[in-house]
Amino acid sequence: MIQKLIHKIEDTKAPIVVGLDPMLSYIPEHIKKEAFEKLGETLEGAAEAVWQYNKALIDATFDLVPAIKPQIAMYEQFGIPGLIVFKKTIDYGRSKDLVVIGDVKRGDIGSTSEAYAIGHLGMAQVGNNRCPVFNEDFITVNPYFGTDGVAPFVDVCKKEKKGLFILVKTSNPSSGEFQDQLTGGRPLYKVVAEMVDQWGQQCMGTDYSYIGAVIGATYPEIGKAMRRILPKSYILVPGYGAQGGKAEDLKPYFNSDGLGAIVNSSRGIIAAYKQPGYEKYGETGFADAARQAVIDMRDDIMGALVTK
Amino acid sequence: MIQKLIHKIEDTKAPIVVGLDPMLSYIPEHIKKEAFEKLGETLEGAAEAVWQYNKALIDATFDLVPAIKPQIAMYEQFGIPGLIVFKKTIDYGRSKDLVVIGDVKRGDIGSTSEAYAIGHLGMAQVGNNRCPVFNEDFITVNPYFGTDGVAPFVDVCKKEKKGLFILVKTSNPSSGEFQDQLTGGRPLYKVVAEMVDQWGQQCMGTDYSYIGAVIGATYPEIGKAMRRILPKSYILVPGYGAQGGKAEDLKPYFNSDGLGAIVNSSRGIIAAYKQPGYEKYGETGFADAARQAVIDMRDDIMGALVTK
Numbered sequence: 173m174i175q176k177l178i179h180k181i182e183d184t185k186a187p188i189v190v191g192l193d194p195m196l197s198y199i200p201e202h203i204k205k206e207a208f209e210k211l212g213e214t215l216e217g218a219a220e221a222v223w224q225y226n227k228a229l230i231d232a233t234f235d236l237v238p239a240i241k242p243q244i245a246m247y248e249q250f251g252i253p254g255l256i257v258f259k260k261t262i263d264y265g266r267s268k269d270l271v272v273i274g275d276v277k278r279g280d281i282g283s284t285s286e287a288y289a290i291g292h293l294g295m296a297q298v299g300n301n302r303c304p305v306f307n308e309d310f311i312t313v314n315p316y317f318g319t320d321g322v323a324p325f326v327d328v329c330k331k332e333k334k335g336l337f338i339l340v341k342t343s344n345p346s347s348g349e350f351q352d353q354l355t356g357g358r359p360l361y362k363v364v365a366e367m368v369d370q371w372g373q374q375c376m377g378t379d380y381s382y383i384g385a386v387i388g389a390t391y392p393e394i395g396k397a398m399r400r401i402l403p404k405s406y407i408l409v410p411g412y413g414a415q416g417g418k419a420e421d422l423k424p425y426f427n428s429d430g431l432g433a434i435v436n437s438s439r440g441i442i443a444a445y446k447q448p449g450y451e452k453y454g455e456t457g458f459a460d461a462a463r464q465a466v467i468d469m470r471d472d473i474m475g476a477l478v479t480k
Numbered sequence: 481m482i483q484k485l486i487h488k489i490e491d492t493k494a495p496i497v498v499g500l501d502p503m504l505s506y507i508p509e510h511i512k513k514e515a516f517e518k519l520g521e522t523l524e525g526a527a528e529a530v531w532q533y534n535k536a537l538i539d540a541t542f543d544l545v546p547a548i549k550p551q552i553a554m555y556e557q558f559g560i561p562g563l564i565v566f567k568k569t570i571d572y573g574r575s576k577d578l579v580v581i582g583d584v585k586r587g588d589i590g591s592t593s594e595a596y597a598i599g600h601l602g603m604a605q606v607g608n609n610r611c612p613v614f615n616e617d618f619i620t621v622n623p624y625f626g627t628d629g630v631a632p633f634v635d636v637c638k639k640e641k642k643g644l645f646i647l648v649k650t651s652n653p654s655s656g657e658f659q660d661q662l663t664g665g666r667p668l669y670k671v672v673a674e675m676v677d678q679w680g681q682q683c684m685g686t687d688y689s690y691i692g693a694v695i696g697a698t699y700p701e702i703g704k705a706m707r708r709i710l711p712k713s714y715i716l717v718p719g720y721g722a723q724g725g726k727a728e729d730l731k732p733y734f735n736s737d738g739l740g741a742i743v744n745s746s747r748g749i750i751a752a753y754k755q756p757g758y759e760k761y762g763e764t765g766f767a768d769a770a771r772q773a774v775i776d777m778r779d780d781i782m783g784a785l786v787t788k
Binding site: 193195196204208212213214215217218243245246248249250251252254255256259277278279280281282283284285287288290291292296297298299300301303305306314315316317318319320321339342343344345346347348349350351353354355356360363364367 | 604
């Protein structure tokens with residue numbers, strides 16, 4: 173699956189993932205109105221609004237980008253109807269030949285991680301049948317439990333040729349409280365990165381491993397250091413745009429071949445119509461605004477990489 | 481909600497939570513056969529088997545214990561049908577007046593944690609309606625993101641009078657890889673525990689905080705040290721029985737009032753019929769075996785506490 177991701181990045185010339193994190197406040201009024209008229213101001217109504225929004229966003233951007241990243245929390249908050257739309261979004265993305273990264277940040281003790289791995293990347297064995305479940309291509313994983321909490325995810329990736337992005341250094345303001353704690357003179361996230369490198373060496377594609385890392389866009393110095401520790405791992409970089417990361421800051425996350433990183437933007441794309449510079453699209457033009465925001469983000473990042 | 485948990489522990493004299501982590505391999509053949517005949521060897525069939533199993537286990541134990549703890553991964557592995565049964569299990573537990581601890585171990589950056597908090601403990605605002613979602617009483621939370629990843633869970637707890645158990649030191653063999661890393665001479669899990677104490681002080685019930693900690697049963701020395709750092713927090717203790725923790729080891733996790741901790745057992749109760757000493761119940765007597773295992777666990781733990 174890492175090969176597919178790389179090929180698609182090369183084809184689109186856009187190391188970009190569209191973060192499908194649909195808050196109700198992002199969704200245009202006309203979509204919510206229609207969904208609520210049909211299904212009421214209920215979890216079902218909210219989920220229907222999310223689905224119509226996602227579908228329009230995918231339709232408007234799928235030819236420009238390699239991947240989408242639905243954030244499961246935004247669906248889980250609407251319960252079962254929300255999770256049905258999470259699944260529909262995965263399936264719709266795959267039908268458009270997009271790589272689907274499930275941003276689920278799961279992690280637990282071994283036998284429990286195995287259940288999550290089956291649910292998101294693998295197949296559930298029921299009697300004599302192997303049943304696909306959510307069936308993402310990649311997921312994000314929380315490493316707090318250590319190797320035996322991560323190993324079941326790695327095992328399923330080997331079997332199914334799927335991939336992981338493991339949290340190393342997150343983009344939120346208080347990420348440092350635990351992740352930056354110095355252990356033997358180096359921050360904890362470095363210890364985690366070294367483990368990711370070890371896990372990744374077990375799962376090599378042609379040039380890159382199936383096992384990548386999540387490192388926030390707001391730390392170019394850390395990006396540079398992590399690039400050295402993880403030369404063969406893809407880095408998923410959240411925090412561009414709305415969270416403050418700039419294209420110039422992203423250069424250290426990439427290898428000299430222009431590969432090795434993929435940058436997420438959520439709000440900056442899916443709610444572009446609310447951002448400065450995109451006012452002309454208005455609410456009804458939200459999908460066109462998202463398309464333009466992808467083009468602008470691609471040009472911004474590729475421009476910065478060329479001047480490396 | 482911490483008050484309800486404490487009252488129920490006092491009433492039942494059983495600081496025990498039944499971990500509903502239903503692997504298909506635990507479920508007796510006659511239940512699987514009936515479910516598969518009805519719905520096929522499908523995710524729906526697997527979920528139906530889990531539901532019938534859970535229902536019988538709750539019916540056999542609800543008068544003896546204060547709480548159940550469904551592990552969401554075991555449901556998520558069967559996709560939407562599995563998650564529907566997760567929700568039915570929560571609702572059924574609540575209908576029996578049990579405290580329901582959702583073992584979800586969620587955690588993310590702030591706005592995403594807020595969505596998880598709404599989905600599991602709060603109410604989703606859809607138009608003018610506030611809709612309950614999964615509606616557990618407590619959930620487990622992963623602290624790797626730091627304060628701004630935990631704060632949204634704390635805020636929802638304050639509003640809804642619900643509670644958290646935050647991962648401090650987990651019971652799995654490689655938990656030490658990151659959690660035991662020395663930072664300024666003390667292990668990371670101590671730093672986390674101190675933060676849990678701070679968060680907990682914002683959410684006090686009468687004697688105990690709504691914000692508790694997860695600390696594995698296999699470390700009595702750590703339990704003792706954590707009890708001092710977290711005098712007002714309930715400690716959820718996994719790892720008793722099948723994972724190797726003994727009743728004698730559990731004493732340091734409790735305060736001198738006999739309160740302050742609640743011990744989980746999953747396999748040891750729900751698959752008791754497969755354990756040595758319970759053979760006489762057989763597969764069809766799985767629920768009676770579970771009831772007896774709860775009684776044995778209660779007597780084992782209370783016996784150890786009395787001799788403190």
